[in-house]
Amino acid sequence: MFTFIVRRLLQTIPVLIGVTILVFSLMHLIPGDPAQIMAGESAPGHQVEAIRDRLGLNEPLPVQYGKYVANLMQGDLGTSIRNSKSVAGEIGSRFWVTVELAVYSTILSIFLGLIAGIVSAVRQYSFADISLMIIALFGLSMPNFWLGLMLMQWFAIGIDVPSWIPFIESTNWFKPSGWGSFSQVVLPVITLGTSGAAIIARMTRSSLLEVISEDYIRTARAKGAKERVVIYRHALKNALIPVVTVVGLQFGGLLGGTVLTETVFAINGMGSLIIDNIQARDFPIVQGTILVVSLLFVFVNLIVDISYHFLNKRIDLND
Amino acid sequence: MNVQTDNDAMKVKKKQHPRAEAFKNFMYRFRKNKAALIGGILILSFIVIAIVGPFFTPYTFDEQEMTNKLASPSAENWFGTDHFGRDIFSRVIHGMKITLYIGFFSVILGGTVGVFLGIISGYYGRKVDAIIMRCMDVLLAFPGILLALAIVSVLGGSLNNVVIAVAVFSVPVFARIVRSSTLEVKNLEYIDAIKALGASDGRIISKHILPNVMSPLIVQATLNIATAILAASGLSFLGLGADQPTPEWGLMLSDGRNYLFKAPHVAFFPGVAIVCVVLAFNILGDGLRDALDPKMKL
Numbered sequence: 001m002f003t004f005i006v007r008r009l010l011q012t013i014p015v016l017i018g019v020t021i022l023v024f025s026l027m028h029l030i031p032g033d034p035a036q037i038m039a040g041e042s043a044p045g046h047q048v049e050a051i052r053d054r055l056g057l058n059e060p061l062p063v064q065y066g067k068y069v070a071n072l073m074q075g076d077l078g079t080s081i082r083n084s085k086s087v088a089g090e091i092g093s094r095f096w097v098t099v100e101l102a103v104y105s106t107i108l109s110i111f112l113g114l115i116a117g118i119v120s121a122v123r124q125y126s127f128a129d130i131s132l133m134i135i136a137l138f139g140l141s142m143p144n145f146w147l148g149l150m151l152m153q154w155f156a157i158g159i160d161v162p163s164w165i166p167f168i169e170s171t172n173w174f175k176p177s178g179w180g181s182f183s184q185v186v187l188p189v190i191t192l193g194t195s196g197a198a199i200i201a202r203m204t205r206s207s208l209l210e211v212i213s214e215d216y217i218r219t220a221r222a223k224g225a226k227e228r229v230v231i232y233r234h235a236l237k238n239a240l241i242p243v244v245t246v247v248g249l250q251f252g253g254l255l256g257g258t259v260l261t262e263t264v265f266a267i268n269g270m271g272s273l274i275i276d277n278i279q280a281r282d283f284p285i286v287q288g289t290i291l292v293v294s295l296l297f298v299f300v301n302l303i304v305d306i307s308y309h310f311l312n313k314r315i316d317l318n319d
Numbered sequence: 320m321n322v323q324t325d326n327d328a329m330k331v332k333k334k335q336h337p338r339a340e341a342f343k344n345f346m347y348r349f350r351k352n353k354a355a356l357i358g359g360i361l362i363l364s365f366i367v368i369a370i371v372g373p374f375f376t377p378y379t380f381d382e383q384e385m386t387n388k389l390a391s392p393s394a395e396n397w398f399g400t401d402h403f404g405r406d407i408f409s410r411v412i413h414g415m416k417i418t419l420y421i422g423f424f425s426v427i428l429g430g431t432v433g434v435f436l437g438i439i440s441g442y443y444g445r446k447v448d449a450i451i452m453r454c455m456d457v458l459l460a461f462p463g464i465l466l467a468l469a470i471v472s473v474l475g476g477s478l479n480n481v482v483i484a485v486a487v488f489s490v491p492v493f494a495r496i497v498r499s500s501t502l503e504v505k506n507l508e509y510i511d512a513i514k515a516l517g518a519s520d521g522r523i524i525s526k527h528i529l530p531n532v533m534s535p536l537i538v539q540a541t542l543n544i545a546t547a548i549l550a551a552s553g554l555s556f557l558g559l560g561a562d563q564p565t566p567e568w569g570l571m572l573s574d575g576r577n578y579l580f581k582a583p584h585v586a587f588f589p590g591v592a593i594v595c596v597v598l599a600f601n602i603l604g605d606g607l608r609d610a611l612d613p614k615m616k617l
Contacts, residue, residue, distance in 0.1 A: 014453050014456075015453070015456050015457055015460050018453065018454065018456070018457030018460070019457055019460050019461070021457075022457060022458075022461075022469075023469075026469055026472070026473055029473045030473050031474070031475075137598065137601060137602065137605075138594070138598065140601055141545065141549075141594050141597040141598040141601050142590075142594050142597075143549050143552055143553060143556075143569075143572075143590065143593050143594075143597075145553060145556050145572065146572055146586070146589075146590035146593065146594075149572065149575070149576060149579060149586045149590070150586075150587070150590070152579060153579050153580075153583050153586075157579055157580050159579070159580055159583050252462040252463070253462060253463055254462075255462045255465070256462035256463040256464040256465045257464070259464060259465065259468065259553075259557070260464070260553050260556065260557065263556075263557060264576075274465075274468060275468075275557055275558075278468065278471075278472040278559065279558070283472075286469075286472055290461070290465060290468070290469050293462065293465055294460050294461050294462070294465070297460060297461070297462050298460050301460075
């Protein structure tokens with residue numbers, strides 16, 4: 001196990017180097033002069049030159065990259081062009097908001113996904129199975145920002161429901177923006193967690209169905225074990241192994257999805273920080289935030305990979 | 320004896336070309352799979368709507384009627400009107416073309432690059448494989464839409480840049496799938512036999528490896544169109560895609576955001592349209608996977 005963890009950590013190093021190269025290159029791939037673009041088209045020459053000096057754009061690329069990595073090692077992600085504040089400081093205040101949003105949504109998607117997946121698999125081809133899988137397909141096909149807007153309309157704003165829609169009333173139980181209180185957290189978490197729940201439900205169903213048809217399950221049944229014991233003690237343990245990988249990948253998807261959810265619900269997280277600063281052309285903040293989110297994703301995948309190998313005893317850990 | 324030989328020759332002639340036979344098999348399995356058939360019919364009808372629909376809409380997509388702003392759905396305006404008094408139904412129909420364009424072109428672009436890299440990587444192996452796959456790992460280290468955001472932030476927001484951005488983040492998915500299929504096929508005995516007969520690498524790749532990786536590729540491409548449409552509409556929603564007055568559904572949703580209370584229908588209908596198209600591609604993808612590649616999960 002220890003050898004595997006060390007090997008997996010070593011494998012992460014080239015990925016991390018690649019990520020830093022790509023994020024570093026972003027500013028240099030901008031068509032035209034990045035300093036001019038950041039300063040604004042009508043900015044005077046000395047202002048453009050000042051930005052160029054500050055970002056070290058006059059130096060050769062390898063030197064710039066070397067300095068960029070050296071600064072990263074010390075936790076320095078650069079300074080904002082607009083307000084000269086430290087990028088790390090700007091991200092720091094929003095980091096936990098995005099992490100909280102992603103973690104809560106992951107918990108919700110695991111909870112809903114596992115229940116739906118297990119019910120579907122245990123009652124294959126029943127009404128419940130078909131309905132749940134149709135709902136999952138819809139969940140997968142819905143843009144989360146649209147779902148967010150719809151939830152906001154129905155449960156936060158309290159719109160006037162058109163007379164042709166019967167039995168339904170709109171409410172203002174929850175708050176349409178911000179982050180912190182329970183009434184602010186519910187809608188964004190549902191918005192972000194729905195597609196993940198759909199994917200986990202489908203994966204759990206197919207994985208459980210595969211395991212249920214295996215010989216050892218037949219043996220357990222032949223021994224007279226109760227169906228509940230067969231499913232929860234014997235089948236689910238093995239069926240959940242591939243689901244763990246999906247959950248890990250989902251977390252990455254959710255991190256990306258936070259950009260849209262935070263925009264819809266006006267949440268001050270890392271996602272909205274990226275969007276605000278893309279529009280303001282403040283590239284150091286865009287670069288820094290994208291780097292932090294990606295590193296978080298790589299880190300989560302590393303943990304998922306290790307836990308996958310830990311759970312799946314059939315895989316030779318040294319392989 | 321001669322007669323017998325002629326008959327055999329006739330039989331060989333009558334026997335279908337293997338590729339025609341494979342296509343016939345595919346069509347048979349496709350028709351038998353209800354989900355794939357429903358998805359296919361839905362997508363075909365969306366393509367027809369995209370081509371023919373704009374000729375039959377009651378209004379053009381940019382026709383403004385300032386006296387009829389934010390009107391609720393009615394007999395004149397089936398989906399109501401937006402804040403410029405534009406007919407939302409006409410805009411949704413005109414937007415179908417744009418959505419399908421983004422979906423198809425980003426997957427064609429990303430798929431072509433991904434397939435090329437995947438085959439080269441799987442076929443030549445060793446250093447080439449290591450370099451290409453490490454690059455793909457780096458691209459996969461960025462959560463989906465974030466990579467697209469990074470690219471659009473560099474290239475600037477426009478419809479074509481959205482296509483490029485979405486294509487780039489689908490490259491590693493295609494490359495990985497094609498690489499693993501190529502590795503499987505490459506080690507089969509008949510490939511060794513063809514090599515021994517002196518076939519060039521180009522011929523082996525185009526005639527023998529590529530047709531064998533088609534099944535997982537078609538399934539992935541279909542599912543990726545759905546993802547591409549969602550991602551592209553997300554970018555437009557964020558103001559980084561299509562410009563006004565383009566009837567792009569993500570952009571229309573973004574407009575509707577400001578009138579959630581006053582005119583809820585403005586954000587409702589473009590969203591329903593996105594769900595319908597994405598759902599159709601997901602149903603087709605699921606069906607194709609069951610028909611073509613039952614081993615694949617999800």
